[in-house]
Amino acid sequence: MSLIRINPLRILNQVPTAIFTRNIHVTPAAATLTPRQENRVRCTLIPGDGVGPELVYAVQEVFKAAAVPVDFESFFFSEVNPTLSAPIDQVANSISKNKVCLKGILATPDYSRTGELQTLNMKLRNELDLYANVVHVKSLPGVRSRHTGVDCIVIREQTEGEYSALEHESVKGVVECLKIVTATKSERIAKFAFDYATKNKRKKVTAVHKANIMKLGDGLFLKCCEQTSKLYPKIEFEKLIVDNCTMQMVSRPQQFDVMVTPNLYGNIIDNLGAGLVGGAGVVAGASYSADCVVFEPGARHTFAEGVGKNIANPTAMILCAANLLNHVNLGSYGEMIKNAVSKVLHDGKVRTKDIGGQSNTQEFTYAIIYNLKPVST
Amino acid sequence: MAARIITNSGLHRKLHEFSSGLAKLPSGNGIIRTAATALPMSDFEIQHKQPLVKKTKPIPVALYGGRHAVTMLPGGGIGPELMVYVKEIFKYAGAPVDFEVVEIDPKSDESNDLEYAITSIKRNGVAIKGNIETKSESTGVQSRNVAIRNELDLFVNVLHCHSYPGVPARQKGIDIIIIRQNTEGEYAMLEHESVEGVVESMKIVTKSNSERVARFAFEYAKRNNRKKVTTIHKANIMKLSDGLFLETSQKVAKDYPEIEHNDMIIDNCCMQLVSRPHQFDVMIMTNLYGTIVSNVVCGLVGGAGLLSGKNYGDHYAIFEPGTRNTGTAIAGKNIANPIAMISASIDMLDHLGHKQHSQVISDAVRKVICEDKLHTPDLGGSASSTEIVQRIIDYILQTDTRAW
Numbered sequence: 001m002s003l004i005r006i007n008p009l010r011i012l013n014q015v016p017t018a019i020f021t022r023n024i025h026v027t028p029a030a031a032t033l034t035p036r037q038e039n040r041v042r043c044t045l046i047p048g049d050g051v052g053p054e055l056v057y058a059v060q061e062v063f064k065a066a067a068v069p070v071d072f073e074s075f076f077f078s079e080v081n082p083t084l085s086a087p088i089d090q091v092a093n094s095i096s097k098n099k100v101c102l103k104g105i106l107a108t109p110d111y112s113r114t115g116e117l118q119t120l121n122m123k124l125r126n127e128l129d130l131y132a133n134v135v136h137v138k139s140l141p142g143v144r145s146r147h148t149g150v151d152c153i154v155i156r157e158q159t160e161g162e163y164s165a166l167e168h169e170s171v172k173g174v175v176e177c178l179k180i181v182t183a184t185k186s187e188r189i190a191k192f193a194f195d196y197a198t199k200n201k202r203k204k205v206t207a208v209h210k211a212n213i214m215k216l217g218d219g220l221f222l223k224c225c226e227q228t229s230k231l232y233p234k235i236e237f238e239k240l241i242v243d244n245c246t247m248q249m250v251s252r253p254q255q256f257d258v259m260v261t262p263n264l265y266g267n268i269i270d271n272l273g274a275g276l277v278g279g280a281g282v283v284a285g286a287s288y289s290a291d292c293v294v295f296e297p298g299a300r301h302t303f304a305e306g307v308g309k310n311i312a313n314p315t316a317m318i319l320c321a322a323n324l325l326n327h328v329n330l331g332s333y334g335e336m337i338k339n340a341v342s343k344v345l346h347d348g349k350v351r352t353k354d355i356g357g358q359s360n361t362q363e364f365t366y367a368i369i370y371n372l373k374p375v376s377t
Numbered sequence: 378m379a380a381r382i383i384t385n386s387g388l389h390r391k392l393h394e395f396s397s398g399l400a401k402l403p404s405g406n407g408i409i410r411t412a413a414t415a416l417p418m419s420d421f422e423i424q425h426k427q428p429l430v431k432k433t434k435p436i437p438v439a440l441y442g443g444r445h446a447v448t449m450l451p452g453g454g455i456g457p458e459l460m461v462y463v464k465e466i467f468k469y470a471g472a473p474v475d476f477e478v479v480e481i482d483p484k485s486d487e488s489n490d491l492e493y494a495i496t497s498i499k500r501n502g503v504a505i506k507g508n509i510e511t512k513s514e515s516t517g518v519q520s521r522n523v524a525i526r527n528e529l530d531l532f533v534n535v536l537h538c539h540s541y542p543g544v545p546a547r548q549k550g551i552d553i554i555i556i557r558q559n560t561e562g563e564y565a566m567l568e569h570e571s572v573e574g575v576v577e578s579m580k581i582v583t584k585s586n587s588e589r590v591a592r593f594a595f596e597y598a599k600r601n602n603r604k605k606v607t608t609i610h611k612a613n614i615m616k617l618s619d620g621l622f623l624e625t626s627q628k629v630a631k632d633y634p635e636i637e638h639n640d641m642i643i644d645n646c647c648m649q650l651v652s653r654p655h656q657f658d659v660m661i662m663t664n665l666y667g668t669i670v671s672n673v674v675c676g677l678v679g680g681a682g683l684l685s686g687k688n689y690g691d692h693y694a695i696f697e698p699g700t701r702n703t704g705t706a707i708a709g710k711n712i713a714n715p716i717a718m719i720s721a722s723i724d725m726l727d728h729l730g731h732k733q734h735s736q737v738i739s740d741a742v743r744k745v746i747c748e749d750k751l752h753t754p755d756l757g758g759s760a761s762s763t764e765i766v767q768r769i770i771d772y773i774l775q776t777d778t779r780a781w
Contacts, residue, residue: 039777099443132441188437195439195446195500199475231436231500233493286442293442327442329471329781 041328044094045072048104049080050302051312056104058314058365059321062340065369068325068333073098079120080107088120092127095292100324103296104317107304117165125158128294130287131185132192133158133266135298137253137273137283140315141346143355145278152256154273155196156266157189157221158287163263181217181262186224192288193225193260194232204236204257205229208245208265221262246272274299281313281354284320293327295320310360313352315341318368332375340371435692439501445729448497448504449476453483454703456507458711459718462766463505466719469770471781472726472734477501481521483510491521495528504695505725507718508703519566522701526559529695531688532586533593534559534667536699538674538684543747545757546679547651553674554603554659556594557667558622559688561586564664582618582663584625591629593689594661598636606630608640609662609670622663647673668701675700682714682755685721687728694728696721711761714753716742719769741772 047053063070073094075086095101108119124130133156139148166178190207197205207225211218222239229237240248242265248255249272261269274283285298297316306312318341325334344350350367351357359367439446451457460478467474479497481490498504509521525531534557540550567579591608598606608626612619623640630638641649643666649656650673662670675684684699698717707713719742726735745751745768752758753765 041781191437191439191500192441195441198477199446231496233496288442290438290440291443327444327781329468329473 040069040071042071042098044098044101045074046077046103049078049107050304051306052104054312055314055317059317061365062368066333066372088123099292101294102321102324103294105300105302107302117167129289130294131159132189132288135270135285137277139277140282141342142348143278143345147253147276150253150277153258154269155193155260157262160185161263179217181220183224186221190225190228193258194228197235197258202258206259207239208242208259208261210242271299279354282315284316284323295324311353312361313354314361335375336372340368343371344368444473444475446475446501448501449478450494450506452507453510454705454708455713459715462715463718463722470734470738470773473781481509498693502693505721506695506697508701510703523564529690529693531690532560533590533689535687536671538678540678541746543750544679548654548677551654551678553657555671556661558590558663562664580618582621587622587625591626594659595629595633598659603659605637605658607660609643609646609660609666611643672700680755683716685717685724687724696725712754713762714755715762715766737773737776741769744772745769
């Protein structure tokens with residue numbers, strides 16, 4: 001059964017149709033192409049904590065049904081369960097070898113047992129230099145929320161700023177927490193944002209900052225964004241103070257297109273944006289380094305309360321997986337999965353509880369599988 | 378002799394005096410007037426916008442999550458259709474490259490599009506381009522190909538001329554690398570009518586640029602295990618300018634004792650090329666000789682449709698078909714030879730470090746050209762462009778590679 005399902009999809013993906021429709025020439029070689037088992041993508045998989053494993057299972061079910069040629073290399077990776085966790089070098093090596101990773105959310109304890117200030121998430125980011133976090137905040141069809149037509153991309157620098165893990169108690173009762181801003185990293189993230197905007201045909205980039213108070217730190221970030229914007233005459237550039245930005249986000253979020261932010265502000269705006277369009281279960285994100293990408297849900301919540309109850313919303317994770325497929329040149333599969341997700345949400349018959357439905361995770365996943373329809377590229 | 382001792386900065390100053398003198402000329406001299414006023418930037422400024430003069434800070438590389446962003450300038454004539462083939466082939470080979478397509482309107486007198494294209498290349502660092510037409514006849518509008526090279530300071534052009542077995546050609550087994558100075562010499566675009574009926578065209582040769590080219594050539598020869606470098610010149614007539622070029626390359630050659638160096642006069646070189654081309658290995662030359670010699674060699678191995686050229690500067694690289702012809706006459710007829718543009722894209726993948734993908738595509742191209750002997754009309758075949766591209770894609774799909 002599965003073979004029958006695989007073959008038509010393979011053919012659709014591999015036989016060029018777009019510009020060669022006039023060309024009836026088909027070589028015998030092309031006819032023997034179908035069983036290409038070797039041509040598969042390897043991808044690192046980190047299920048994460050909380051409902052992560054359940055969401056990842058949903059993704060694997062969808063991939064299996066769609067016959068996606070991706071093999072997962074799975075690692076248990078967790079900060080709250082250090083004894084069972086795979087060593088970070090092993091995970092980082094796997095990601096840098098495969099260049100793509102699908103990752104759930106890692107729980108981060110509020111206090112440090114070992115006295116170490118860096119969380120496991122931060123360590124992984126620094127190890128791989130995953131400097132740019134991209135969260136696409138987009139209103140989904142059929143998900144009811146306060147605003148409609150929201151479509152903005154939040155790009156966040158995530159290797160420096162407030163997350164530098166440089167804190168110390170200089171005198172008893174006085175703690176200093178250092179926020180580091182460097183020109184190199186600010187330029188890098190600014191260029192990333194503008195290149196992302198260019199690639200995705202966006203019109204405007206907004207730099208979010210607090211340079212009126214932190215004149216040097218955020219001032220440097222802002223200056224780098226301004227300088228970079230000069231290389232992109234076709235993209236509008238504006239700057240906005242973070243407090244005003246959050247107010248604008250909740251009152252008129254449609255005005256935003258691409259936003260580029262330092263670390264902490266980005267984290268806040270990501271979550272704010274997720275709240276606007278339906279919560280942590282529906283927003284996909286990704287972290288980029290020069291060489292690899294980690295696809296992970298946009299708002300970082302483990303939903304530990306929901307573990308084992310079959311109620312978590314797998315939309316974000318499945319959209320992440322679809323973005324992953326688009327990144328690795330398997331766009332037809334990615335589109336197929338995205339279309340199925342929006343069809344299910346639009347029909348509104350099967351929904352998880354967080355977006356006002358009565359169905360469970362499994363039913364929702366099966367509904368997506370049922371709606372998988374091949375798309376022609 | 379005294380003229381040759383002028384230092385680099387001294388020469389610049391001299392030229393500057395010369396060009397500011399132009400502005401003060403009486404209005405009777407119409408040609409120069411329009412040239413000076415129609416341009417947002419004078420020829421002088423474009424010629425001298427070099428990192429040596431104006432240090433540019435490197436811009437972060439456009440590489441995100443293993444995918445490169447590359448500027449694509451389709452140009453005119455057959456350019457756009459060839460770019461479609463390149464994109465298709467990249468899709469099936471899974472090359473991790475995203476193109477930013479920039480169109481330049483060939484008829485416009487404005488240089489906005491051109492400036493945008495140059496900015497885009499500065500951001501991405503790498504570009505693939507067809508030949509860009511400059512249809513405007515106003516003397517104020519300069520050749521866009523030349524402007525791009527000068528503005529980005531792509532001081533060297535490398536053309537690897539090699540025979541494809543199976544392609545009908547006058548000479549077999551040719552393997553020559555032509556390295557050409559790309560930003561000065563006769564292409565300095567400094568021309569003026571000093572007296573009615575007398576036009577002076579300046580050929581500029583600088584020591585610094587000559588040295589960069591020679592250094593590049595010898596390094597290239599060393600890296601690619603080449604045995605000999607030949608400097609092509611006309612120093613018997615142009616004793617100072619070509620003399621400087623020759624002298625500089627002789628000086629650089631002393632640093633590479635393992636590589637043989639000789640020199641040859643351009644007219645003799647052309648004769649030797651058509652009679653005994655196998656004596657050449659790596660050749661270096663100034664701008665105009667370069668364009669002539671590369672067209673001669675292209676003709677020897679089978680025409681303009683096969684070879685690709687690489688332009689390098691300190692910060693940027695542009696890949697294009699080897700001979701700069703637009704092919705307007707055959708545009709849209711599905712008979713253009715796509716191999717030149719495809720091999721330019723292979724060079725680009727090599728430059729970006731995607732060796733595996735470039736290998737897959739070049740193997741497929743070799744099979745189609747040499748084994749299947751599927752050729753377009755310019756090589757005496759009867760296949761259409763799409764047939765060739767289709768066959769290349771078929772071969773790519775047969776190889777076991779990762780999907781991206």
